[in-house]
Amino acid sequence: MNNNMLGLWLRWSWRDLRDRWLQVFAIALIIALGTGVYTGLSSSSPWRQQANDDSYGLLNMYDLRAMSPDNSFIEQDVLLEAIRSIPNADAILDVDTRLIYPTQVDASDGEQTILVPGRVIGVNVQDGGPLVNKIYTTAGRPFDAIDDGASIVALEHNFANHYGLEPGANVTISGGHTLEVASVGIGPEYFIVMTDEGGLMAEANFAALFVPMQTAQAMAGREGLVNEAILTLADGADVAAIRSQIADVVQETADTGLTFMLPIDDRVYHWAYEDIDNDQVMFNIITALFLAGAAFAAFNLVNRMIESQRRQIGINMALGVPARVIMIRPLLVSLQIAVLGVTFGLLLGLALSQAFAGLFTEFVAMPMFETPFQIGTFLQGAALGIIIPFVATLPPVWRAVRVEPIEAIRTGHGVGDGSGLAPMLANVPVPGKTFSQIPVRNLLRQPRRTLMTVLGIGMAITVIIVVGGLIDSLLRTLEIGQEEIALDTPDRIMVDLDFVYPIDSEVVSGVVDALSTGAVEPGLRVGGHLQHNGETLDMMIDLIPANGALYQPTLRAGDYPGNQTEVIISNKAALDMGVGVGDTVILSHPYRSGLMSFVMVETEMTVAGIHNIPYRFQMFMNLDQADVMGLGGMVNNVQVIPADGFTVGQVQRELFDMQGIASAQPMTVMITAMDDIMEDFLGILYIVIIAGLLMAFLIAYNTTSINMDDRTREIATMFAFGVPIRRVTRMASVENMLTGIMATVVGIGIGIFAVNRILDMVMNLTMPDLYLTQALSPGTLLMAVIVGVVLAAAVPVLHIRKMAKMDIPSALRVQE
Structure with missing residues (x-):
């Protein structure tokens, strides 16, 4: 050419x-x-x-992360020597020990009250430490060797940023220990804040405190003790062999079992990498x-x-x-x-x-x-x-x-247009007069154009349904979680103790006898793993009193445990492991082997029931089964209802100064945090909805313009016979409304199918611990109807001015 x-x-x-x-x-x-x-x-x-x-x-x-069981501690020097003595020690690049325990944090100042649960993380500050899981300082100064034993803290960045806390401020933790904020820092396990209870982006309700090792040990009364070690390994190291060797030597030298984690087992790490591919799937859709x-x-x-x-x-x-x-x-x-x-x-x-x-x-x-x-x-x-x-x-x-x-x-008017599907109405009685029938006949005259428009607007509706449906499903899941956790006692408080204590100990009695506490129920909470057919899931095991007055989980199947070897698991865990009521599973759990030491043992358990809480890790046992763990007559938490005339905040404040109290938080604190986060995510939803609205409008406008151009002679003929503009506009609006109704039905149908597939294939990878309930709120459906039907029906109004300026004689001429 x-x-x-x-x-x-x-x-x-x-x-x-x-x-x-x-x-x-x-x-x-x-x-x-x-x-x-x-x-x-x-x-x-x-x-x-x-x-x-x-x-x-x-x-x-x-x-590789090696952890002693809950409430178990090992001498720091013994643990380090044991790790360095294994046959594959030459594959270990760096090793640090840590002491981690829960606490209550009071970071209140003159302008705001900040009382939240938290975690003390005692870290190595010698020789430029911590060497593993370093702290990236965003404000203030990093730790130095001379800080060991000093009453200072590096606040986790997300928490400090949320409340505007800066170096120089003071925070107080359980036991009355006051720490000066030396710095604000980022740790690799806290790029986002996730809690053991399933909290996501929980910086408003959880504080991680990095403190020098000797400081952490002194505040906890655990001088010289730690409860985990973290290692970096050489490329190509045999991780399985190293963990086996460490477990054996620690069991032999310290009479304590260990559990291990790889980076992918860390929820933040897993989310950071898995969420990339899952988000990309959403972007592609x-x-x-x-x-x-x-x-x-x-x-x-x-x-x-x-x-x-x-x-x-x-x-x-x-x-x-x-x-x-x-x-x-x-x-x-x-x-x-x-x-x-x-x-x-x-x-x-x-x-x-x-x-x-x-x-x-x-x-x-x-x-x-x-x-x-x-x-x-x-x-x-x-x-x-x-x-x-x-x-x-x-x-x-x-x-x-x-x-x-x-x-x-x-040449000639209508040549090439054909009559489409309009003859279908020839012998079908359609209500209304001629002008009422025209919109339906116009849709059938151009079936291909109608189909393309329906599909085009339907895609816009699908965008709204997909994004809105995912948000609705997550909100509904959290709502179910809140309902199941709160049940009849929404103001219930979980008081965590800093160790396991006899049920008649002074620590437990202090909680029971506090002025602000009403009804109480002691319990036990430990971590463990559930195994079945090669599948292993992390579990948070709550041992609660049989027929407890404050809380019993709602069961969707089975019954409450009646003997020493029965458990209640979540529906999500049952589905992921392929088990049901009556099936046998293996529970790996801590067993007390000494005053300060625990070993991990495996016990066959029967699934007695399946509860409704949507969190996979939540598991229940009868408190009378504590003997299985060597903890008969022992507790490490107390559920509390505020006494008449007292608030949740007053209970937290009174218990804060008591010895042996690690934290006191409302059972619904995680849900409250997620509600705040969802407000930010809703901003993203609104952007997508606006984009979908714009897309639907553009397609409706494009089709209406084409129809108006295509039917110029018809419109001119109606004007010539005295039909007013408002009636012509109304007919076009009715035609668009019918198209919008079909498009909305198509969009909602495709959207519901897409949401279902995304929840099954994508969200299960991003949020494996959540049993997501598919939901579509009336608000999302209303938005789809507004975009698909109301907006489309309103578009012809924009063409009134053009029709008013029409040159009728010229338009009536038949020409190409």
Whole structure:
């Protein structure tokens, strides 16, 4: 093709673009939404992957974590010597010991009351330590060897940032110990704050305190003792052999069992990496929906252009012009629309990528996070934005050049339109007069256009249903969790003790006799693992009194434990392990072997019941079964109801200063924290809803414009016979409303199916400990109806001005 011919085709295609610039702009914006979402959000995936690698590397995240059972301690020197004596010791690069225990934290100042549960993490500060799981200082000064034993603390960054706490402030922990904030820092296990009870992004309700080792030991009364070691290993080290060797030598020298964790077992680490791929699946789904809508809209526009150029196409074919040459003009229009949309989309993608980066860094505290331009992602987005809409226009173009030339050349009103499915109504009684029947007949006259519009708007509705459905499902799951945990005692407080004590000890009696406490129920909480057919799940085991007055979990199947070897597990655990009531499982749990030492033992248990709490790790046993753990007559927590006239806060304040109290927190504190987090996530939802609303509007506007152009002579005829503009507008609105109803039904149906698949395939990987209940709130459905039906029905109002200016005589002339 020479330059003159190319110039001719470009001039023709540009003329076509100018003639329909509003419709062209609408489709370009839809393409821009699709490519913008893909390039903007997908750019975050390589950023996050690199940030994970860099941040965990910088802080020297452990390769192996060895922990003594709950309430068990080992002499620090004995543990270090045991680890260094194993046969594979040369594969160990660095090793640190830690002392970790729960506490209550009072960080109140003159302006705000801050009383939250927390965790003391005693770390090595000698020789430049900690060597493993380092602390990245964001404010203040890092620890030094001279700080060992000093009353100072490095506050976890998320907690300090949430409350605006800075170096120089003071915090007080259980037992009346006051610590000065020397620094604020980020630890690799706290890029986001997750608690043992399942709390996610719980910085408002949980404080991690990094303190020098000797300081932690002195405050806990555990001088010289630790309860875990963390190691980094050489590349290619035999991890299984090392953990086995450490377990054997510690059992032999300290008479204590150990449990082990790999980085992937850490919930924050698991989330940091797994969530990248899962989020990318979501980005791909949303992108596909937007680009599908653009493809349907482009199909309608090009099909209308071809109908208006029938005579020109017929003449070209009669003159012997090859079909492939005739196809160039409409395909050039399609290509230029796609390029225009991609250009807008890439600009939108740049803005979205930076906005998402800002949102990510607000939620996740990482020491390393860079945002280089992702040229590969943007090239992929550009290719998708051009190819998909372009390919969608091939069928109408190909169909146009396959008719006989004489058929294409014939002129006259309605030539080539056909009657579609309208004859179906010929013998079907339709209520109403002629003007009431016209909207239905118009939809059936152009079934292909109607279908493309329904699918296009349906994609916008699907976006809203998918995102809204996921949020609704998570909110409903948390609501179920709150209901099941609170039951009839929503103001119940869990008071955790700092060790296991006899049920008649002074520590327990102090809680029972406190002025602010009413009804109380002692219990036990330990960690363990549940095994069945090769599947192993982490468990938080609550031993509660049989027929307890304060709390008994609701059962969905089975009964409460009646003997020493029965347990109640969650429905999620039962599903993941493939067990039911009456099946046998293996419970790995601590067994007290000495005053300060525990070993892990395995006991066969029968599943007596399945409870309704949606957290997989939650497991219950009868407190009378404590003998299985060597803890008969011992407790480490007390559930409390405030006495009449006292509040939860007053109970927390009175218990704060008591010896032996680690923490006191409302049972619903995790739900409250998640509600606050969901408010931030709802902002993302609103952005997606606005994008879906815009997409639905653009498709409805595009289709309405095409219909108005296509039916110019019909509208002019009605005006000539005195039909008012309002009636013509009403008919167009009814037609759009019917289209919107069909699109809404399609969108809701596809959206519900997509939500179900995402919950099963994606969210189970991102949140493996949650049994997510699929839900769709009335608010989400109402939003879908508003976008799909109300908005579509309102679009014809925008064409009133154009109809009012119509030149009726010119419009009545039959011409191509």
